[in-house]
Amino acid sequence: MHRNPKSLVARFAGVTVLATAALTAAASAASDSPNPALAISADALSEHVRILASDAFEGRAPGTPGEEKTVAYLIEQFRKAGLEPGGTDGGWTQAVPLVRSQLRGPATVTLRQGGDTRTLRNGEDLTVQTLRPVDRVALDDAPLVFVGYGITAPELDWDDYKGVDLRGRIAVVLVNDPDFETPQPGRFDGRAITYYGRWTYKYEEAARRGAAGVLIVHETAPAAYGWATVQSSGLSPLFDIERADADAAHVPMRGWMQRALAQSLFEAAGLDFEAQKQRAQRPDFTPVVLDDASLSIAFEVQRESIVSRNVIAKIPGGTRPDESVVFSAHWDAYGVAPPEQQTDGDRIRHGAIDNATGVAAVLELARVFAAGPRPQRSLLFVAxxxxxxxxxxxxxxxxxxxxxxxxxxxxxxxxxxxxxxxxRDIASWGKGGVSLERDLANAATARGRSYSPDPNLEAGFFYRADHFAFARVGVPAITVGAGLDRIDGGVAAGRAKRDAYFASAYHQPGDRWNADWDLRGAAQDVTLLHDLGADLANSTRWPAWDAGSPFGAVHARSDEARR
Structure with missing residues (x-):
């Protein structure tokens, strides 16, 4: 994976030369500024997405030829725009060591309950995976224990586990957190999901409890995506950072189960699934062993170390180069799907909207900023x-x-x-409690538009985007995305479009570029981001977390550096 970026660019010169010509023509047609070089171009955004989401890039999965093409393309575009390398040792990239884990061959899953034995289908009834550093997973007749939402939150006086011994057992866990379906907000901020509701937390807590495995019950509304999304990710390779404590950090087996499977398990154990869900929404919930239900699970594991890359370009600040403003987007998607997941004969999960659109925005911002006056603070453009x-x-x-x-x-x-x-509007993801949200609202107002707080807080997008990694270390950060109030059709039309995308395309081959796209709205959104970045890069202001934010205390530790 350690390849010279110059050789990558040469290898894919045919792609980049054609792209550059098309983008130059697109940019010249921009009309938001008297100087086309200083205007965000809808056509340029579309051209970037067309290329990045094309079959040639194979779904942009880390550690694949699709990554090689993506990295080469990004470097070439940043270089053509006149930016400087911002990566390690004066290069364009930052190496990201990862471990890739995937099933080698099929998984065998057998359910025993009430004297009956049933074979379950991986990808259909449930998904099973592991991040443990092992060559094989083998669980024999592991009992199933329902642990509600699988949350331990001492500050909320909440413990779903109540001391249950999970060694050798598989925890069955509900997705989201206890307030999602309650009529009144409780201890978990109402329908706005907390980190305790994220599947990542549930796996982490089950590992701390010594569970042999954990299966999250999938339901579309509280998960905020359908089973097809779970299936897509569940049958794809897993990645993790290199860990010395991987055994302790991960359960031997993790995955999801269909709601229908959970209902049948509960029914066979003499329990009503919905009644147990309601019981789990109360702090006095206690775990329930699902009668004599047990799972035997066996699969081979292929593990390998790879080195993926962040791509970083910069415009050094003119007067305060050690202060910076970052624009970021993730370049990766889900690669090529297994044959059984193809859509209309297509197996490539192109990742056009998620997230070639975001990468295109970063490239356009880089181009426009590089064509303009040098800012006082440095600007970093990170894929x-x-x-x-x-x-x-x-x-x-x-x-x-x-x-x-x-x-x-x-x-x-x-x-x-x-x-x-x-x-009419622009939105940000989640309820961050940071001054940047108000800055975004002000920038929208200045352009005759409006700001809409995340309309879907229960989906937990605040914890599902890259800004969260920065927020956790105290850096003021937000993820900006499209609003729903369409000029053509209003909020109802916008919501219908979004829902259709999540139902049929999200993380699936259907997330393709289309020549009929209208990216004028995206160009307006990126223009607002340019406004925000230019204002902040040429000011002495320091954005901050609101009082009571869990990230504010971390940020405050470095206050002296900003005085």
Missing amino acids: LTAEEKGLLGAMHYAAHPLAPLETTAAVFNIEMLSPDGPT
Whole structure:
């Protein structure tokens, strides 16, 4: 994986030369500024997405030829725009060491309950995986224990485990957190999901409890995506950062089960699934052994170390180069799907909206900023790897920053811009409690638009985007995405478009570029981000977390560096 970026560019020169010509023509047609070089171009955004989401890039999975092409393309575009390398040792990239784990061959899953034996299908009834450093997983007749939402939150006086011994057992866990379906908000911030509701937390807590495995019950509404998304990720390779404590950090087996399977398990154990869910929404919940239900699971594991890459370009600040503003987006998608997951004969999960649109925005911002006056603070343009595998590229950067985090004024992360035309509003993901949200609202107002807080807080997007890796270390950060209030059709039309995308295309081959896309709205959104970045890069302001934010205390530790 350690290849010379110059050789990558040469290898894919045919792609980049054609792309550059097309983008130059697209940029010249921009009309938002008297000088086309200083205007965000909808056509240029579309051309970047067309190329990055094309079959040639094979779904941009880390550690594949698709990564090689993606990295080469990004480097070439940054270089053509006149930016400087911002990576390690004066290069364009930052190495991100990862471990890739995937099933070798099929998984055998057998359910025993009530004297009956039933074979379950991996990918259909459930998904099974592991990040343990092992060659084989073998669980024999592991009992199933329902542990509610699988949450231990001492500060909320909440413990779903109540001391249950999970050694040798598989925990069955509900997705989201206890407030999602309650009529009144409780201890978990109402329908706005907390980190305790994220599947990542549930796996982490089960590992701390010594469980042999954990299966999350999939339900579309609280998960915020359908089974096809679970299937797509569940049958794809897993990635993790290199860990000395991988045995302790991960359960031997993890995965999801269909709601229908959970219902049948509960029914055979003499339990009502819905009644048990309601019981799990109370702090006095106690775990329940699912009668004599047990699973035997066996599969071979292929593990290998790879080195993926973040791609980083910069414009050094003219007067305060040690202070920076970051624009980021993740370049990775899900690669090529197994044959059984093809859509209309297509197996490539192109990742057009998620997240070639975000990468296109970073490239356009880089081009426009490079064509304009040098800012006072440095600007970094970062294309991050392995977001789809758990924000791993962003986590690595936050642990090994290439610009001081204490003087990183802000991170503007970009995700899933809309291809459906202009909107009256722009949105950010989650409820961050950071001054950047108000800055975004002010920038929208200045352009005659409005700001909409995340309309889908229960989906937990705040914890599902790369800005979260920066927020955890205190850096003011938000993820910016499309609003829903379409000029053509209003909020109802915008919501219908979004819902259709998540139902049929998200993380699936259907997430393709289309020549009929209308990226004028995306260009307007990226223009607002340019406004925000230019204002902040030429000011002495330091964005901050609101009082009571869990990230504010971390940020405050470096206050002296910003005085």
